[in-house]
Amino acid sequence: MHSNPHLPADLLDTTPGSATRGVFAPPAGWEGSEQDYAALIRDRFDARETQARILFIVKYAAQGPVTCAGPYATMAARIIHRLVKKCGKECYNLVVK
Incomplete structure (x- = not known):
């Protein structure tokens, strides 16, 4: 499976306001626990x-590496990982940086 350049699935940046503006990135200036x-x-x-978009990423993670x-x-x-398990599959392809 290849990621769509408009919807990156293999690299998720959780930095608030990140350039990728993915669904896992909080809005710019966001602070929280x-x-x-x-x-x-x-x-x-x-x-x-x-x-x-979240489900697309979960499906991608079930099939290939996600950072x-x-x-x-x-x-x-x-x-x-929890969402992948709910779908009945284990996900061992997550890398945290």
Whole structure:
């Protein structure tokens, strides 16, 4: 599976306001705890317009390596891992930087 340049799936930058502006990056200037970050991603998962992007990344992670980078990389990897497990597959392809 190849990532779409408009929707990068193999590198997730969790830096607030990151240039990739991916679904796992909080908005610019955002500050929060890991719990706040988890709530932000949960809200994005509940929103129809961002849920599909999250599920695309989860599907990608179930099939190939995904690197999570930035201040919330560990939490993003945990979230993706949980979602992959809910889909019935283990995900051992997450790299945290």
